[in-house]
Amino acid sequence: MKKLFSILFLLILVGCSGIEKKASVVKEVEKPEFRGVWIASVVNINWPKTVGIGKDVQKSQRQEFIKLLDEVVEMNMNAVVVQIRPAADTFYPSSFEPWSKYLTGTQGLSPGWDPLQFMIEEAHRRNLQFHAWFNPYRVTMKKEEVPISTHPAMLNPEWTFRYGGKLYYNPGVPEAMNYSIDNIMEVVKNYDIDGVHMDDYFYPYPVGEEKLPDWKTYLKYGKKFSIAANWRRDNVNKFIKTLNSKIKKEKPNIQFGISPFGVWRNYDRDKSGSKTKAGITNYDSIYANTRKWIDRGWIDYIVPQIYWNQGFKVAEYNTLVNWWADEVRGTGVKLYIGQAAYKVGSKGWEDPNELINQVRYNRSLDEVGGSIYFSIDSLIDNPMKIKEKMKKTVYKQRVEIPN
Known part of the structure; x- marks a missing residue:
């Protein structure tokens, strides 16, 4: 009898564990998380598609942006990251820099309205956070391009350098750094934004042997x-530290976040780096010491652009998510992952579930608090029906952004 009871108990135990395992596989738990999309304005990548001035243009630009926001809501996202200073020009009336040519077609030409105020109001009307995306040092996008004669970069050529044919503010010139910070603080003071956001453009990416x-x-x-590289990293550090301090002093509730390249350093250069073999790294190539920003608490969130698939040998997705999770653990800095929506269906991304599996992997780590997708058009275009697949699996419902 005792033996029979033992066998029955084991069968019940095994049966229960099987049910529990099955439930854990099929149940998709959706907790509060950051779900953002990048909306790029530089060279009119995402918005606006219509460029110019006049009432008809303004109407089209408004309708285009509202359509984007409605898509964001439909996809159960909860934040937009909008590029409002793409190349030392603006999408808002500024006392520092000219209106963007990506808005009106001509740099310095006023559109006759305030697109930034409109975008913030429309985002908040839909309960979406609005993070204002700035590029701190880029002045031109094309080789040998020249800004208008009244542009501060032209009036203060000692603040700039040309590299790869493009014009940049020199991060090593204190006046240029302070000027860029003042630009950003103008928006912080005058607009009801939820966040100040930057991507991976500080010092320019290497161009050949130049x-x-x-x-x-x-x-x-x-x-x-002793070496210029350390000085360059210090210049960027000063910029981040100073800007963070000014933001928190002016409006402590505004989040300050940065989206760097996905690899800090490779393991072969630094044993505390990730086990990757990336040709470019933040620390060594573009002088962005993201580790220091995290350790010192100079940023509120970080969004590494992990634009590689699971299993990719040179820079494997899961490996990098784990590394960044270790970086933020215990620091108070939030970690969101920059997701490569633009790669869905391309080489290495033929699996229609690649992006979904990445989100699921993110959720397996307590340190990962969400994702931002580059870019919104890539989701709207819906390759491999990714939009529907995500709504049926990982984004079934709208969730709040965690505090």
Whole structure:
């Protein structure tokens, strides 16, 4: 009898564990998380598609943006990250820089309305957070492009350098750094934004063997640093620290977040780096020491652009998510993942569930609090019916953004 009871008990135990395992597989728990999309204005990637001035243009631009927001709501997202200073020009009336040519077609030409105020109001009307996306140092997008004659970069050429044919504010010139911070703070003071956001453009990405033309600036301002690379990293650190301090002093509720390249350093250069073999890294290539920003609490959230698939040998998705999760653990800095919606259906992304599986993997780690997708058009275009698949699986319902 005792033996029979033992057998029955084991059968019940095994049966229960089987049911529990099955339930854990099929149940998709949706907790509060950040679900954002990037809306890029530079070269009119996402918005506006209609460029110019006049009532008809303004009407079209408004309708285009409202349609984007409605798509965001339909996809059960809860935040938009909108590029409002793409190339040292603006999508709002500024006392510092000219109106963007990506808005009116001509740099410095007023559209006759305030697109930023409109976008914020429409986002908040739909209960979407609005994060204002700035590019701090880029002045031109095309080689040999020249801003209008009254542009601050033209009036203060000592603030700039050309690299790869493009014009940039020099991060090593204190006046240029302070000027860029003042630009951003103008928006912080005057608009009801939820966040200040930057991507991965501080010092420019390497162009072949071309060296950065900042040697004279280094000799003038970087004497205490033995090598220029350390001085450059310090310039970016000062920018991040100072901007964070000013934002928190003005409006403590505004979140300050940065979306860097997906790899800080490779393991072969630094044993505390990720086990990757990326050709470019934040620390060594573009002088962005993201680790320091996290450790010092100079940012509220970080969104590494992990634009590779699961299983990709050079920079494997899960490996990098784990590494970034370790970086933020215990720091108070929130971690969201930059997701490559634009790669769905391309080489290495033929699996229609790749993006969905990435979101599920993110949710398996307590440190990951959500995702931001590049870019909104890639989801709207709906390759491999990714929009419907995500709504049926990982984004079945709208959720709040965690505090």
